[in-house]
Amino acid sequence: MRLKFIEEKIAKGFMIIASLAVFAFVVNIIYTIFRRGIPALNWAMISQIPAGGYYNGGGGGILNAIVGSLYIVLGSTILGLLISIPVVFYLNVYLKKDSRLAYIARLAFDVLFGIPSIVYGAFAFTIMIYLGMHTSLGGGILVITLLIIPIFIRSMDEVAQQLPKDLLDSTYALGATKLETIKVVLRQIAPGIATATLLSVGRAIGDAAGVMFTAGFTDSIPTSLNQPAATLPLSVFFQLSSPNADVQDRAYSAALILIFIVLVISILGRLITNYFSKHKI
Amino acid sequence: MFSITVFSVLLVVLIGLGLYLKSVPIFEHNSFWHLITSSEWRPGNNQFGFLPFIAGTLWITLIAVILALPIALLSALFLTEFSKSYLKKWVFTALDILAGIPSVVYGVWGTLFIVPWISEKLAPHFVEYSTGYTVLAGGIVLGVMILPLLISLFVEIFSAVPREFRDASLSLGATKWQTSKHVILRKTFPGILAAVALALSRAFGETIAVLMVCGNLPMVPHSLFDSCYPLPALIANNYGEMLSVPLYESALMLAAFLLFIVVFIFNASSRAVIYRIERKFK
Numbered sequence: 172m173r174l175k176f177i178e179e180k181i182a183k184g185f186m187i188i189a190s191l192a193v194f195a196f197v198v199n200i201i202y203t204i205f206r207r208g209i210p211a212l213n214w215a216m217i218s219q220i221p222a223g224g225y226y227n228g229g230g231g232g233i234l235n236a237i238v239g240s241l242y243i244v245l246g247s248t249i250l251g252l253l254i255s256i257p258v259v260f261y262l263n264v265y266l267k268k269d270s271r272l273a274y275i276a277r278l279a280f281d282v283l284f285g286i287p288s289i290v291y292g293a294f295a296f297t298i299m300i301y302l303g304m305h306t307s308l309g310g311g312i313l314v315i316t317l318l319i320i321p322i323f324i325r326s327m328d329e330v331a332q333q334l335p336k337d338l339l340d341s342t343y344a345l346g347a348t349k350l351e352t353i354k355v356v357l358r359q360i361a362p363g364i365a366t367a368t369l370l371s372v373g374r375a376i377g378d379a380a381g382v383m384f385t386a387g388f389t390d391s392i393p394t395s396l397n398q399p400a401a402t403l404p405l406s407v408f409f410q411l412s413s414p415n416a417d418v419q420d421r422a423y424s425a426a427l428i429l430i431f432i433v434l435v436i437s438i439l440g441r442l443i444t445n446y447f448s449k450h451k452i
Numbered sequence: 453m454f455s456i457t458v459f460s461v462l463l464v465v466l467i468g469l470g471l472y473l474k475s476v477p478i479f480e481h482n483s484f485w486h487l488i489t490s491s492e493w494r495p496g497n498n499q500f501g502f503l504p505f506i507a508g509t510l511w512i513t514l515i516a517v518i519l520a521l522p523i524a525l526l527s528a529l530f531l532t533e534f535s536k537s538y539l540k541k542w543v544f545t546a547l548d549i550l551a552g553i554p555s556v557v558y559g560v561w562g563t564l565f566i567v568p569w570i571s572e573k574l575a576p577h578f579v580e581y582s583t584g585y586t587v588l589a590g591g592i593v594l595g596v597m598i599l600p601l602l603i604s605l606f607v608e609i610f611s612a613v614p615r616e617f618r619d620a621s622l623s624l625g626a627t628k629w630q631t632s633k634h635v636i637l638r639k640t641f642p643g644i645l646a647a648v649a650l651a652l653s654r655a656f657g658e659t660i661a662v663l664m665v666c667g668n669l670p671m672v673p674h675s676l677f678d679s680c681y682p683l684p685a686l687i688a689n690n691y692g693e694m695l696s697v698p699l700y701e702s703a704l705m706l707a708a709f710l711l712f713i714v715v716f717i718f719n720a721s722s723r724a725v726i727y728r729i730e731r732k733f734k
Contacts, residue, residue: 175626175627175629175630176627178627178629178630179627179628179629179630182629182632182633183530183534183629185526186526186527186529186530186534187530188526189522189523189524189525189526189527189530190526190527190530190531190535190539190543192523192527193523193527193543193546193547193550193599193603194542194543194546196550196596196599197546197549197550199561199565200550200553200557200558200561200596201549203561203564203565204557204560204561204564207564254456254460257453257456257457258453258456258457258460260453261453261454261456261457262457265453265454272457272458275461276457276460276461278720278723278724279460279461279463279464280460280461281719281720281723282464282715282716282719282720282723283460283463283464284719285650285653285654285715285718285719286467286657286712286715286716286719287654287656287657287658287659287684287711287715288657288659289657289659289684289687289688289708289711290467290471290657290708290711290712290715291467293471293687293691293704293705293708294467294470294471294708296691297470297471297474297705298470317463320460324460373551373552373554376554377552377553377554377555377556377557378554378555379554379555379556379659379660380659380660380684380688383688383691384691404554404555404556404660405556407556407557407560408556408559408660408664411559411560411563411664422560423560423564426556426557426560429554429556429557430553430554430557433552433553433554434549434552437548437549437552
């Protein structure tokens with residue numbers, strides 16, 4: 172056999188090994204978390220807030236963190252959508268294809284996308300101190316909104332750039348103003364919005380560094396935007412730093428709950444994306 | 453709509469400026485050069501040497517990229533050049549899951565799997581004793597975390613190479629691997645560099661996972677089996693007490709500012725390269 176065919180075989184072998192390695196990591200991570208998380212998992216974990224002495228092995232659960240995380244994700248997703256849909260619409264309908272502002276804006280969102288959440292957290296924290304605010308649910312929602320806006324805009328923009336020019340022209344020909352075109356554009360980028368929401372919800376629920384500064388941590392469920400809120404990643408982190416083995420086991424269960432929520436969201440997201448794709452031309 | 457767009461662009465400037473203004477007070481007592489080359493970290497005595505933290509961050513980032521780059525390159529080539537579409541679907545699903553796993557879960561996985569593995573299996577061959585909470589553990593966990601980002605960027609870049617380039621090479625009798633090696637990799641080299649820069653900047657800022665597996669001792673690591681203390685971990689661990697010690701807040705904001713600047717430069721330049729590649733092939 173010629174040398175180049177042998178080389179081809181070897182190279183292909185390495186590629187398959189590399190791709191299998193990716194699988195192996197996924198399986199290993201999920202298996203490890205399940206194996207250590209299942210034993211301490213029980214109904215009290217997800218239905219009760221921490222009782223007194225919870226972090227020393229007392230009773231209770233992490234309902235505070237689950238609800239806190241969901242509040243933050245819900246609030247920031249809604250805020251993020253309200254801010255990013257107009258921006259995407261403006262970039263793609265109002266600005267010309269070779270506009271300087273559009274180029275700079277896209278570059279800026281790419282940079283914002285890369286900024287680590289701890290930097291957002293530190294920045295938001297200094298502003299909150301300056302304004303005399305305490306750590307609160309509202310602060311957490313704001314910093315997570317900042318964190319996910321670039322994700323929203325980047326992934327919606329990707330879809331919006333594919334919009335056929337003829338489609339916009341036909342709406343104008345029917346007498347629609349640029350603003351009225353949004354009804355058509357929205358329907359076309361709906362799958363993009365669904366994907367973007369999915370991505371950012373995943374990032375929002377898993378972020379720990381940003382909310383550490385701004386949302387704080389508490390054992391109760393917040394009833395207003397001014398109160399601090401617990402979050403799941405931080406709850407995992409704090410329980411794991413406890414010297415008590417029982418509490419550490421519960422950290423593994425909390426991690427299991429977190430990963431479960433993330434997986435459910437991503438499966439649901441896929442179904443929703445398929446559903447919204449039906450209007451696409 | 454115009455004002456929202458402009459405002460969100462200005463956010464980049466605002467963050468940079470805000471962090472810089474907050475970190476100014478520390479320069480009144482220490483020169484910038486002294487701050488980043490000294491390894492004395494005693495906030496109570498106004499001694500802020502960032503060298504251990506910068507060294508820790510560089511070490512784990514370097515290890516992460518060295519580990520992840522070959523795996524990412526090979527599997528991205530496999531996905532774009534070799535594999536059947538049903539295989540692609542499987543690998544992409546795995547990548548989606550990997551990308552979606554929260555960083556705190558990576559941290560838990562690191563403490564449950566990587567750390568014991570290092571301290572029980574790997575380290576005894578090289579050093580007398582290691583807790584496992586090491587530079588190497590941070591590097592491995594971080595490497596797995598940047599895999600999905602690297603692979604998806606590589607796939608995007610490789611797919612941008614036009615079909616005709618491949619056909620020309622294949623019709624001259626080159627095998628698929630020779631085509632990948634001499635045409636695809638060579639044509640996309642700037643793009644590969646840019647993707648690595650993006651992954652680097654992601655790795656720089658990763659906080660909670662490395663905080664959990666690196667050991668967090670403020671010293672300059674000398675081997676793979678020493679503990680280290682990366683910059684983001686420093687900020688996350690000390691924000692609570694920073695208001696009680698003078699200049700401490702300013703020092704931590706300087707750490708955040710350093711992260712911001714590095715990430716900003718890496719991101720802006722590599723994005724510019726990627727834009728240019730995509731436009732060239734269009």
